[in-house]
Amino acid sequence: MTGQDRDVTRTGQQPWKSPVALSLLLHGLIVVVALTGWSWSTPRDEPQPQSIAARLITQQQPEPSPVVEEREQPDRDEERRRDQEEQQRREAAERRAAEEEKAREDARRIEQEKERKQQEAEAVRKREEQKAREEEAARQRAEAEAKERERQRAEEEKRRQEEARQAEEERRKQEEERRKREEAEKREREEQARREAEQKRKEAERRLREQQLEALAEEADRAQQAEARRRQEAAAAKAREARMMSESEKYQALIRERLSQAWYPPSSATEDMTARLQITLLPTGELQAVKLVSSSGNTAFDNSALGAVKSLSRYPIPDDRDTFERYFRQFTIEFNPRRLQ
């Protein structure tokens, strides 16, 4: 409401929009134009004084020629007469000039008077015009002011209405806002409750997931450890195996050598005969059992093989119990003469 008041006041004070100022400005402008441009703007209005002056200049035109002739005449009388004449002429000329000057001065005075009168008339006219204009302006101003007042009143009314409307609107808005706020608050409360519930639920879920993850991680960890352990064990087993293998090969060679020395293949033996015997040893290296698992088809040959196997009172076996168990607890011996002549 106050904003609108201020706006109206400011509009009334605008200097360029005020009719008084406008008239002042116009007067100023006229004065300036009159002072500066009057002399060249007036001749068109007043041609007569100029044509009088021009006629005077044309009567004195033949004078220059006697000046030249005079120089060529040596006669003093003449000269004197000429001097007199000259004097006369000069005096005449001076008179004429003074007359002319006086005429011109008169003309000028007349002119000036005329101009002054004109100006005065003009000033009167202007004053009258100014007065009329001022009256008109005052009237208009009054009108405008009335209008303005009317307008302001209307505006005031309008503003009041507007204000009332706005107030109503405001009230309604506030009411609405309040309602909305209440609603929002309610919603917010509900939302809050929901969020809290959600939060709780999520928390529970998270906890559960964490537990699961933890369990999984533990599981993975255990698996990894088990795997690592298993790998380690496998590697160790492999190494042990290799060790056992080389150990085993050593003792295989020893056994082979001993058996080769102990075996007397019978003269009926042929290269295609093979007797397979399964040997079971005691950890002391003594023979626990021997079984003919595959006969050569020749009794003497089988017996020679059995005899050879049984002839060793103690088998060369590794000290390492694992190697023994792995390779020499039970194994197979094949008798197959390949170097028969």
Place this chain on the structure above:
Amino acid sequence: MTNRTRTPGKTSRIRYACQLVCAFFVCAVLGSGPASAELTIRITEGADAAIPVAVVPFAESGGIPSSDKVSSIVQDDLTMSGEFNTLAPEKMLSLPSQRSEMYFRDWRLLGQRYVLVGQLSRSGDRVEARYELFDVNREERILGSSASASANNMRTLAHHISDKVYEAITGVPGAFSTKLAYVTLDRASGEPRYRLQVSDVDGKRARVRLEGKEPILSPAWSPDGEKLAYVSFETGRPAVFIHELASGNRTRIAEFRGLNSAPAWSDDGRSLLLTLSKDGNAEIYRMDIASKNLKRLTNHWSIDTEASWDHTGNGFFFTSDRSGGPQIYHKSSENADPRRITFGSRYNARPRPDNEGKYVYYVHQRDRAFHIARTNLKSGEETVLTRTESDESPSVAPNGRMLIYATKQSGNSVLTVISADGGAAYSLPASEGDVREPAWSPILH
């Protein structure tokens, strides 16, 4: 030599399945675990030595002739074969004669593989031998039998036991009960005395079957062991005779112009291979003994001689110098083209095949020395079997495991028995003078 067999058994399959499952969870491919494998050791070489056997002196009851001790004869027989190394009785810790007296540990300590024990008992004129052969390591009796012979025939009884023991251990019939025929030359009385003799395989009980001042060559046993064919110069010229041992009857079956030599019996005893030069140069003929019909089997300008039937009875080996020097050839049938067998040196002669078709034995010259060699008929591989240097006349025992040949020993010719693969040599006790031209009999029944 060693064979490692991996058996993908049930266990490994289960393990594999487990691994697959594990791989699913751990996302790791697991290395294969140790598969179960049973070790196999393959023995391809035997002891390069004779089998240690102890022949324990037999217990005796009743009047057992003391001259020929059965166990000693058996021990000598086994030794002679080259396959056995017998233990001297004085080294024995005990002298068992039956199982109840056997302490296997003792024999094992002595390194013996087999122990022969026995008892001799006399009943009237006959002597009975009960004998048992034990496998020391297996602690098993592998032979138990009894045999009897007249009291003056203890050698026959002993050789019989040797055969049984030999067969029990080696799986091959023994050849100790067979005979040898050979020719001796005695110059002691000033003029040469040639004697055709027949003895046991150990040279004992030799009996002269023919005696003369003219050379006797190439005795050959008939398949039944009852007759001998040989070359005799008794008529001043070489002639081929057939001699019936039991009766002493002799038949001159070949006395052709020129050379009559190298008789060899066919399997059925009905024909002989002979070398005759009646048609110009020495060629091989087959003579039907009953009809005396001849069939010429070789036809070459060079010498073809010393024929001997192969084990099939259809083809024969012979010596021919058709390639320049004497080499062994084989004809797979009477009409087949001869195939040269020997290439190892410039002199290979007197082929004697075994009865299995595996080897042919012959005299082989190398570095000016004459050895006995054999060639593996399948592989063509030649092996020199003897280390003596003037070896001749190889003859193969009927079981194919022994070989007898003549060689020089301190100036005299002697007979030596070796195992067929060139094992230990056993020289027969020399009788008077030179001993040559041995011929091993077939197995006698």
